[in-house]
Amino acid sequence: MLPELHTSIPGPRSREAAEALRRYESRNVTYLDAEFPVFWERAAGVNVWDVDGNRFLDWTSAFGVAGLGHTAPAVREALVDQAGRLLHGMGDVHPTPLKARLCERLSALTFERWGAGRGKTILGNSGFEAVEAALKTALLATWKPGVIAFEGAYHGLGYGALEVAGTPYFREPFHAQLKDFATLLPYPHGPSIPGGDEFPDGPEGWEERLEAQIDAAVAAKPIGAILVEPIQGxxxxxxxPRGFLPLLRRVCDRHGLLLILDEIYTGLNRTGALFACDHSGVVPDLLCTAKALTSGFPLSACVGREAVMDAWPLSQGEALHTSTFLGNPLGCAMALASLEIHARPETAAHVRERGERLKAALRGIASPLIKDVRGVGLLVAIEFALDGLALNNLVKRALRDGLILLQSGPRGDVLGFTPPFDIADLEIDFTAERIATYLS
Ligand SMILES: Cc1ncc(COP(=O)(O)O)c(C=O)c1O
Structure with missing residues (x-):
């Protein structure tokens, strides 16, 4: 449904909540000014209602979580049903069978589906915890501490994940407490090909260059793994380029490195395939998933090939890596319900169709301020010839029209479009028309 606005944006109840945050939340967390943010009260499908009764169209799926739609009925039912019985278990001591079922399901949908044997899982809460579980696993499996990661990468903000962050903004203030085990390499990409492959060709000679850079990094220090997002979110x-992951797989095999895919953003049909690596048929050694895994509960997973995961010693009663909420039954129930829908081939096909429709509409906006429209499935973006501040003003203007948009990229000059999968033609066209107006 299209936006419906009743009061000024932000309305009085949002402004009141903002005032409380200004007083009581650490001032670095929520960005507050006279025009931003609105405070959410409820949501369904592609729509969000704020505390002042305004209805918005959510182009973000709330950071890529609600691909199946906000408050997806099957997921909500699973949550309500579980909430009536047990809210919390003892994750690594006396867990619930739901945890076992989720690990089994994740194995079936990843390594078993890929014909690579059984997958074993470490569950966590936030996405960055899955990345850190993968980093620890890589060390235990290779005894080499170095990790190759990529410029521009985002893997979360825990200290392990910060170490492999490709954006100095997040890393630098805390550099003194980091360990310097990462080698950052350029992430190859080129301009998109409208009407052609969703994956661009890449700059001239990128393959030889990247392979030589990896060879040099491996010669310089003991590297155990390459960590990469299949598409940077x-x-x-x-x-x-489409050949990127196959090249990494080949080089990892040549050097005996583990390939860790961070599919926290790209996974679970966001790109029109269950995992983005399915586009190229590359099988990783470790895979990180979170966000859309539960459709709205903090639960993440690091799933790995059995032989790699068995580098962890058998638990003798005190786990080396665990947390209080590991395998929380509410999250597991929601994940199982979400995976049921994600596993249906029609879910991926629907995302591919919607993604093409969205890109066509955004490419129809004629403006010299648009540099590129790109994306795979419903992970779509417009890159602007505007600085981050100007684009921030556009985002605020869109909010007043009932559109929830999010900037991305290190310069903030990109608008990401990662809507719930059921975004309708009318909603796409309305949004493209509004953006065209802002740029005219
Ligand atoms: C690719 C990727 N990895 C890791 C993370 C971190 O996840 P979380 O914020 O749940 O820790 C994110 C979050 O945006 C992400 O996009």
């Missing part, structure tokens, strides 16, 4: 929806 927060880094600005950067799509690499």
């Amino acid at each position: 927060r880094g600005g929806e950067i799509v690499p």
Whole structure:
């Protein structure tokens, strides 16, 4: 449904909540000014209602979580049903069978589906915890501490994940407490090909260059793994050439490195395939998933090939890596319900169709301020010839029209479009028309 606005944006109840945050929340967390933010009260499908009764169209799926739609009925039912019985278990001591079922399901949908044997899982809460579980696993499996990661990458903000952050903004203030085990390499990409492959060609000679850079990094220090997003999300929806993951797989095999895919953003049909690596048929050694896994509960997973995961010693009663809420039953129930829908081939096909429709509409906006429209499935972006501040003003103007948009990229010059999968033609066309107006 299209936006419906009743009061000024932000309305009085949002402004009151903002005032409380200004007083009581750490001032670095929520960005507050006279025009931003609105405070959410409820949501359904592609729509969000704020505390002042305004209805918005959510182009973000709330950071890529609600691909199946906000408050997806099957997921909500699973949550309500579980909430009536048990809210919390003892994750690594006396867990619930839901945890076992989720690990089994994740294995079936990843390594078993890829014909690579069984997958074993470490569950966590936030996405960055899945990345850190993968980093720890890589060390135990290779005894080599170095990790190759990529410029522009975002893997979360815990200290392990910060170490492999490709954006100095997040890393630098805390550099003194980091360990310097990462080698950052350029992430290859080139301009998109309207009407052609969703994956661009890449700059001339990128393959030889990247392979030589990896060879040099491996010669310089003991590297155990390559960690990579199949498409960079927060880094600005950067799509690499189709041959990128196959090249990394080949080089990893040649050097005996583990390939860790961070599919926290790209996974679970966001790109029109269950995982983005399915587009190239590359099987990783470790895979990180979170966000859309539960459709709205903090639960993440690091799933790995059995032989790699078995580098962890057998638990003798005190786990080396665990947390209080590990395998929380509410999250597991929601994940199982979400995966049921994600596993249907028609879900991926629907995302591919919607993604093409969205890109066509955004490419129809005629403006010299648009540099590129790109993306795979419903991980789509417009890159602007505007600075971050100007684009921020556009985002605020869109909010007043009932559109929830999010900037991305290190310069904030990209608008990401990662809507719930059921975004309708009318909603796409309305949004494209509004953006065209802002740019005219
Ligand atoms: C690719 C990727 N990895 C990791 C993370 C971190 O996830 P979380 O914020 O749940 O820790 C994100 C979050 O945006 C992400 O996009």
